[in-house]
């Protein structure tokens with residue numbers, strides 16, 4: 001991920017994957033439908049062995065298509081599963097410890113809500129990207145913070161570390177985020193809940209990103 005690249009899509013899995021083989025197939029079709037920079041494995045309230053089984057099935061699908069795979073929350077599982085990196089929330093551990101565990105090449109992202117302070121702190125701790133949100137209401141997660149597009153403008157004017165926008169992002173509402181300087185748009189519902197299926201969701205998001213530039 002590099003700051004000078006155009007805005008790209010960052011796909012996050014649904015919080016539960018009841019049919020892993022079916023989901024792996026659906027993921028493959030979605031990734032074949034258009035550009036995706038990274039995939040985050042974000043399974044919630046699931047035992048570690050189920051997360052590792054999901055990683056084992058999904059990492060080859062993503063990596064075969066040059067899509068980096070990040071584990072949500074857990075640097076230890078990122079290491080055990082052979083992920084390309086980890087996404088850390090504010091309660092998920094220290095980016096410095098993640099770097100030590102996962103190595104210099106690992107991609108480490110940090111949730112910064114709508115806080116300039118948290119983002120600067122994450123940058124100083126060696127984060128490869130900072131994530132701001134939620135930009136819009138979302139049914140995927142209960143969110144306690146609201147981020148504004150000015151935050152993306154400020155961050156991208158001030159710093160070279162890429163920034164990710166997250167929270168309720170769709171093809172319809174994403175153009176201002178792209179124009180404000182988001183390097184990545186992280187989405188769950190816009191893809192997995194798209195009425196015509198995930199591949200159509202990827203196509204719609206990429207078309208909206210391209211037309212916003």
Ligand SMILES: Cc1ncc(COP(=O)(O)OP(=O)(O)O)c(N)n1
Nearest residue numbers: 072087088089090111131164166186
């Ligand atoms: C790219 C990206 N940004 C933010 C989050 C949210 O992380 P966190 O605050 O730890 O919340 P959970 O995802 O763990 O519910 C994210 N996962 N990815």
Ligand SMILES: Cc1nc(C(=O)O)sc1CCOP(=O)(O)O
Nearest residue numbers: 133134138140167168187188189
């Ligand atoms: C996982 C997550 N984190 C958020 C934050 O604001 O930090 S919002 C969010 C949910 C993203 O899903 P959707 O694209 O369906 O809104």
Ligand SMILES: [Mg+2]
Nearest residue numbers: 073088089092
């Ligand atoms: Mg987390």
